[in-house]
Amino acid sequence: AALFGGALNAQVWDDLEDLLVQADVGVNTTTELVKRVKERVRRAGVKEPAEAQQMLHEEMVKILMDQDVPLSQTTKPHVVLVVGVNGAGKTTLIAKLAHRYLDKNQKVVLAAGDTFRAAASEQLETWGARVGVPVVSRGQGGDPGAVVYDAMDVATSTDCDVVIIDTAGRLHAKVNLMQELTKLRNIIRRKMPDAPHEVILVIDATTGQNGVLQAKAFAAASDVTAVAITKMDGTAKGGIAFAIAQEIQRPVRYVGTGEKMTDLALFDATTFVDALFA
């Protein structure tokens, strides 16, 4: 039955729900959001679908803004650990971050912590050369802990502002690989008490509901501090970001918008939500 008079009827709500589900917001999050907006609409006596949609925008921005914490860089070197499942875009993100820091006249060193995958070190080394930053690496088969240790030494001894650590992609369902990640994080911690200062979880914008499980597992294994959503230059809306933000209560900081070192945007909740409805 149409709860509202005029144009704001059940069909409008159905259409809004469809839009959110198709953007990978997920059924549960969508239901929660629509429930909240319907309540606001009822209390405010809203009659126009456009106004209801605006309220939905606001509720969605709120989910993301609630997690917003200003980025702080107080220690030197500032240690950044980059984690996530296979193929999400970690290595490419690191090149982009390095470029951004360099642009701000900060001294950067990269750690090729993926010692497992074929040509992973070469890939980061190629990026390092292109961006203009040194890369500490030991090639395939080495111990990731040793690379990270070396890189942090290099960062300290060469007075670097930032050290960014690449890790091997890993499916979060693989317990041994997640334990390895915790071990790596502990090595960093032992080397420098407050490090890593940032742990960035990289999420592919095309990810479906599995993204929430990824976030949960990586947060538990490595204390994720922020999320980066990559491949937003595709047609995916990255709607999984809402469920992730709520699940691990962390901000989205970065958005990958392409394959070049300059294709990095700082996350803006309003822009993100606007794009979802575009």
Place this chain on the structure above:
Amino acid sequence: SLSDRLQAVFKKLGGKGRLSEEDVREAMKQVRLALLEADVNLQVVREFVAKVTERAVGEEVSRSLTPSQQVIKIVRDELVSLLGEAEVPLADATLPPTVIMLVGLQGAGKTTHAAKLALHLRKKGKRPLLVAADVYRPAAIAQLESLGKQVNIPVYSEGTTAKPPEIVARALAHARAEHCNYVIIDTAGRLQVDEVLMTELADIVTVAQPHERLLVVDAMIGQEAVRVADEFNKRVALSGIIFTKIDGDARGGAALSVRSVTGVPIKFLGTGEKIEVGTLEVFHPERLVSRILG
């Protein structure tokens, strides 16, 4: 799980001799929820639920099954039938080499599966050649060469200065000279909306005339799977799908989406990072049904 949810639905409705339309509709709400949570595309879910509803309404409740088990059986059967046949074979050209081309979004697993396919073919007594046609991604060629070396399979590459269609043309000539009967082309990841790169793909097709054009899809992909598969299919006329990273815990509903929008068979499942026997499975629909239904 879906069976728990359906049992709860039917408990409320009580035991009956036939599945009424209302009973079925109530049950279908749970099926719809399960499929959406599994990342099956919304439109595909609607069509699937409509089909299953039609089959279920008026069905005699079997004496050996409870109503919820009955509905689950119908859902499973329909899912198996939609996911497609098991073990659809790879092309085997009468005039070798058989050319296989791998395409798909960035990071889906193309390079890894090019090497897996090569190993699979060699184990079957074939003589494959891998072709490094990704000139964009840093160290992509090194990656394919490293994987090829691991399993002792030759890789044809020309570095990053030549254009992919030209590399592929010369790779085919090389394959013929070396009597390779299979050529597996690894292409760069690309967005289905990238006009320049999608045109490049069509150019590679023109040059290589691949007998197999396989779309490589990551099992964790969400709603967008339909749009991606549809566009790749329109531009490249796919012959098969490789569904990767199913060794993770993604429900993999995208398999149903991709299959129903393209009608193309899922030929392989990727289940592991290593290039070894066991990380490339020949497709069996049952392998995906339980995980999709949760």
